[in-house]
Amino acid sequence: MGGASSTTPDLDPGLLWAVEEIVGRPALPEREDVDEYELLLNRLRLDMAPIDAIEEFWLRDITHLVLDAARYRRVKRGLLGLAGAHAVSLITEQQSRPFEDDTQAYVLHCWLTNKRSDRRNFAKRMKKADYDEDVLQSVAFSCALSDFDLLDQMIADADDRAAASLRKMERRRATAASRRRRATTQ
Numbered sequence: 001m002g003g004a005s006s007t008t009p010d011l012d013p014g015l016l017w018a019v020e021e022i023v024g025r026p027a028l029p030e031r032e033d034v035d036e037y038e039l040l041l042n043r044l045r046l047d048m049a050p051i052d053a054i055e056e057f058w059l060r061d062i063t064h065l066v067l068d069a070a071r072y073r074r075v076k077r078g079l080l081g082l083a084g085a086h087a088v089s090l091i092t093e094q095q096s097r098p099f100e101d102d103t104q105a106y107v108l109h110c111w112l113t114n115k116r117s118d119r120r121n122f123a124k125r126m127k128k129a130d131y132d133e134d135v136l137q138s139v140a141f142s143c144a145l146s147d148f149d150l151l152d153q154m155i156a157d158a159d160d161r162a163a164a165s166l167r168k169m170e171r172r173r174a175t176a177a178s179r180r181r182r183a184t185t186q
Contacts, residue, residue, distance in 0.1 A: 058165045069158040076151045083144035
């Protein structure tokens with residue numbers, strides 16, 4: 001995190017190093033890049049301008065929480081896709097040959113792909129088999145409802161904790177400013 005001192009000239013680079021040693025590197029999943037963490041941390045550091053180690057700890061906590069919430073939202077999107085695939089499997093298993101000669105694997109491929117032509121092909125096949133895609137989405141959602149609830153709670157918890165850290169910083173700064181005002185008026 002060598003770039004930290006260049007974005008926070010008021011904080012001692014040794015202090016930033018000490019905070020990093022205590023907090024440690026972010027625990028990111030293998031697919032996630034530490035550069036995303038660094039970029040967010042440095043942007044927040046510029047916006048929030050931590051004045052000491054306590055605020056730097058809170059800033060890092062906020063950075064972790066913001067990235068956690070974003071990760072949970074990505075997981076939620078992926079879960080909906082997988083739940084949709086499960087719903088397609090359920091529907092194709094209920095009917096003897098709902099998609100004529102299409103294999104279940106191909107139908108699942110059409111559901112899971114991001115290619116527009118495959119998605120259109122899937123929609124056509126759903127319509128031809130007399131299925132409403134809204135029903136499919138409903139089946140998918142109901143299959144994963146408890147997982148969605150858990151992810152929603154995790155997202156809300158991360159957001160609430162980040163907001164609480166921001167409020168702590170604001171209260172701490174307001175208290176310090178009030179003390180300075182009282183000291184200068186006496």
